[in-house]
Amino acid sequence: MLRLIIEKELREIIGAAKFAVTFGVCALLILLTFYVGAQGFKLSLARHQAAEAENKRQLEGLTDWVQVNSHRVFLPPQPLAALVTGVSNDVGRTIAMQGKGELTANDSRYGDDPIFAVFRFLDLTFVFQVVLSLFAILLAYDAINGEREKGTLRLTFANAVPRTTFILGKVVGAFAALVVPLLIPVLLGCLLFSNMGVNLTSGDWARLGIIILTGFLYFGAFLTLAVLMSTVTSKPAHSFLALLIVWILAVLIMPRSSVLLAGRAVEVPTVDELANKKARLRAQLWREDLGSMRGFKGNDSGKPEGLMAEFQSFMQSLSDERTQRMNAFAKQLNEERRNRKIEQERLALTLARFSPATCFSLATANLAGTSIDLKQHYLAEATGYQKTYADFMLEKTGMALDGRHMMFRMQGDEEPEPINPDELPAFAYKPAPLAAGVNAALPDIGLLALFNLIFFAGAFIRFQSFDVR
Amino acid sequence: MQDTNVMLEARSLSKRYEDSVLALNEVSFTVEKGEIFAMLGANGAGKTTTINIFFNFIEPSAGEARVDGIVTHKDPLAAKQRLAFVSENVMLYPNFTAIQNLDFFSRLGGRKDYSRSDYHEVLLRVGLQEEAHDKKLRGFSKGMRQKCGIAVAILKDAPAILLDEPTSGLDPKAGFEFMQLLDTLRNEGKAILMSTHDIFRAKEVADSIGIMREGRLVMQKSGAELAAENLENLYLEYMAGKTVEA
Numbered sequence: 048m049l050r051l052i053i054e055k056e057l058r059e060i061i062g063a064a065k066f067a068v069t070f071g072v073c074a075l076l077i078l079l080t081f082y083v084g085a086q087g088f089k090l091s092l093a094r095h096q097a098a099e100a101e102n103k104r105q106l107e108g109l110t111d112w113v114q115v116n117s118h119r120v121f122l123p124p125q126p127l128a129a130l131v132t133g134v135s136n137d138v139g140r141t142i143a144m145q146g147k148g149e150l151t152a153n154d155s156r157y158g159d160d161p162i163f164a165v166f167r168f169l170d171l172t173f174v175f176q177v178v179l180s181l182f183a184i185l186l187a188y189d190a191i192n193g194e195r196e197k198g199t200l201r202l203t204f205a206n207a208v209p210r211t212t213f214i215l216g217k218v219v220g221a222f223a224a225l226v227v228p229l230l231i232p233v234l235l236g237c238l239l240f241s242n243m244g245v246n247l248t249s250g251d252w253a254r255l256g257i258i259i260l261t262g263f264l265y266f267g268a269f270l271t272l273a274v275l276m277s278t279v280t281s282k283p284a285h286s287f288l289a290l291l292i293v294w295i296l297a298v299l300i301m302p303r304s305s306v307l308l309a310g311r312a313v314e315v316p317t318v319d320e321l322a323n324k325k326a327r328l329r330a331q332l333w334r335e336d337l338g339s340m341r342g343f344k345g346n347d348s349g350k351p352e353g354l355m356a357e358f359q360s361f362m363q364s365l366s367d368e369r370t371q372r373m374n375a376f377a378k379q380l381n382e383e384r385r386n387r388k389i390e391q392e393r394l395a396l397t398l399a400r401f402s403p404a405t406c407f408s409l410a411t412a413n414l415a416g417t418s419i420d421l422k423q424h425y426l427a428e429a430t431g432y433q434k435t436y437a438d439f440m441l442e443k444t445g446m447a448l449d450g451r452h453m454m455f456r457m458q459g460d461e462e463p464e465p466i467n468p469d470e471l472p473a474f475a476y477k478p479a480p481l482a483a484g485v486n487a488a489l490p491d492i493g494l495l496a497l498f499n500l501i502f503f504a505g506a507f508i509r510f511q512s513f514d515v516r
Numbered sequence: 517m518q519d520t521n522v523m524l525e526a527r528s529l530s531k532r533y534e535d536s537v538l539a540l541n542e543v544s545f546t547v548e549k550g551e552i553f554a555m556l557g558a559n560g561a562g563k564t565t566t567i568n569i570f571f572n573f574i575e576p577s578a579g580e581a582r583v584d585g586i587v588t589h590k591d592p593l594a595a596k597q598r599l600a601f602v603s604e605n606v607m608l609y610p611n612f613t614a615i616q617n618l619d620f621f622s623r624l625g626g627r628k629d630y631s632r633s634d635y636h637e638v639l640l641r642v643g644l645q646e647e648a649h650d651k652k653l654r655g656f657s658k659g660m661r662q663k664c665g666i667a668v669a670i671l672k673d674a675p676a677i678l679l680d681e682p683t684s685g686l687d688p689k690a691g692f693e694f695m696q697l698l699d700t701l702r703n704e705g706k707a708i709l710m711s712t713h714d715i716f717r718a719k720e721v722a723d724s725i726g727i728m729r730e731g732r733l734v735m736q737k738s739g740a741e742l743a744a745e746n747l748e749n750l751y752l753e754y755m756a757g758k759t760v761e762a
């Protein structure tokens with residue numbers, strides 16, 4: 048019985064004209080995404096290789112490792128980032144390597160090529176997030192109330208059909224009607240990807256597989272929501288309108304406004320405010336010091352040089368103490384600000400997660416390794432390399448470098464040997480491991496499953512008392 | 517005592533809708549195997565409501581409807597296994613052909629053993645021209661849809677058939693053929709409950725006729741009892757307010 052209803056649903060949906068259009072657009076967009084992604088990846092790879100070559104070229108001709116002061120490491124482009132962009136184009140890709148101290152990443156893709164910022168939307172996340180959810184609505188907004196309006200619901204329930212079976216068949220049928228055909232362009236896209244010379248590791252394939260499954264789970268959330276709405280309203284026109292409003296809220300408004308809302312709820316002091324506070328403290332400390340300066344008395348040795356030296360050391364100690372207090376205060380302020388920021392981010396994410404669209408984009412970015420953690424991970428990797436680099440330099444030059452010293456060396460008469468750039472250990476970037484990505488994505492995948500469950504349960508309960516006449 | 521031949525039974529059936537319209541008021545009747553019971557009555561008399569209760573589309577406010585002894589609102593699935601339905605305005609899937617619709621609803625009704633030729637045969641039997649069998653329902657006229665609906669009911673091969681103004685939209689020839697079809701089905705032993713506005717056809721084919729007015733079954737007589745009477749006059753009398761059985 049269930050199979051019969053699923054079959055009927057499949058045949059009815061696939062036979063309808065709207066399906067041909069829907070599927071065509073979806074398939075085209077998916078293929079286009081893979082194509083554009085592969086192109087973009089190849090371009091990034093070429094740039095990356097050019098940058099590496101240039102980096103190496105700068106070492107050539109140098110005769111002493113001491114002269115090396117512009118060694119840089121780069122975030123290599125990841126093929127999956129071409130499909131799930133995440134923040135991969137926003138993080139700085141270049142780090143100027145130094146022997147010690149904090150590293151900073153610069154030169155994001157969008158910074159270099161603002162044109163990419165304009166086209167940022169065409170990736171798999173966008174196609175799934177926006178297009179697939181719309182099509183879920185289009186396919187299922189009249190699942191139940193449409194059949195009643197057609198009059199077929201009554202004839203169906205003139206037979207011994209359990210309502211549970213019917214609504215289950217409806218949902219499964221509609222789901223299969225789009226998901227199964229969509230596997231074709233997805234597989235074609237994967238083929239296209241590897242044919243265009245983008246090589247995915249087995250780990251990448253696994254990630255991509257889970258990303259696509261998550262996409263279908265997201266589709267399911269909107270599908271079950273559409274079915275639910277078609278049991279709540281009596282006219283398909285009404286459920287369509289309601290769903291459109293929900294879609295705009297969930298896909299367009301909520302992910303954005305939650306950041307604003309969280310900004311309202313949790314105050315984070317601005318940089319200016321911090322600077323203000325610091326300036327006030329500095330002025331106050333200065334006034335205090337001025338007071339103690341007035342009170343300064345040398346110990347009457349009568350010698351002006353002695354007094355001068357004494358005054359200088361007195362001033363120095365005042366200044367040291369001032370700096371120390373200023374630093375402590377600045378540290379405290381920064382920490383407070385950071386904690387506030389973390390709190391704000393957390394609240395924003397919590398609010399935004401009420402929308403399946405947010406859950407979906409967070410999950411896929413985590414799976415693809417392009418979530419907001421990418422920057423931290425890259426910096427951590429680079430910091431790991433920093434140690435190797437410093438050790439190497441220490442070995443070669445006999446001193447710990449921080450690249451800010453002027454060096455003089457005595458040179459003998461003989462012609463100096465050029466250094467061999469290949470000796471410098473290479474920076475081997477390792478993306479965050481698959482398990483970490485999956486773990487980070489799991490809560491959002493779980494939420495998506497929960498959305499499916501809640502909406503289906505709602506539709507199920509509503510349908511038990513639905514008037515089939 | 518329960519007569520084992522009784523297939524359909526209404527026992528003091530009452531229905532009050534939410535807006536407090538009393539659509540049925542203590543209606544009782546029985547339909548036996550191999551019997552046709554025709555319900556006559558003005559618009560809004562409660563005919564469709566009665567049929568809806570048999571399919572548990574709505575629950576009775578009081579009393580009960582039974583199919584083969586099964587109380588419909590207590591075990592609707594078991595009851596519906598024994599019922600076939602033709603509504604006054606048959607609606608099928610517009611994107612499916614006549615055959616596809618027949619196939620779906622037959623399977624839904626539990627019959628999985630039909631072949632294409634069975635579907636063709638039944639469609640011809642209800643008078644749907646051959647060239648329409650593989651056309652999508654979207655382009656069908658009301659009468660053509662009605663014929664498909666009747667075919668669906670025949671194919672279900674249930675012991676009881678409930679028809680709500682089945683001949684609405686049928687042309688005279690199809691209407692005539694339909695009455696012959698009902699006759700055959702009765703001879704096969706089906707219990708048939710039909711609501712209709714067609715007094716003459718009802719008298720011709722029915723074994724028993726009931727007249728409903730404002731939710732009450734104001735008259736019920738066998739065909740034999742009515743043979744000598746002018747049913748049309750009788751109907752008008754009852755509509756005018758006669759309540760005592762003549």
Ligand SMILES: Nc1ncnc2c1ncn2[C@@H]1O[C@H](COP(=O)(O)OP(=O)(O)OP(=O)(O)O)[C@@H](O)[C@H]1O
Nearest residue numbers: 533534535537539558559560561562563564565566
């Ligand atoms: N869903 C409903 N809600 C409220 N009242 C209803 C509903 N359906 C029917 N009624 C009322 O119940 C009464 C009986 O209606 P019913 O449809 O059973 O009449 P009928 O005999 O089938 O009429 P017709 O010959 O026009 O088909 C009418 O007064 C009608 O207005």
Ligand SMILES: [Mg+2]
Nearest residue numbers: 563564565680
């Ligand atoms: Mg009616």
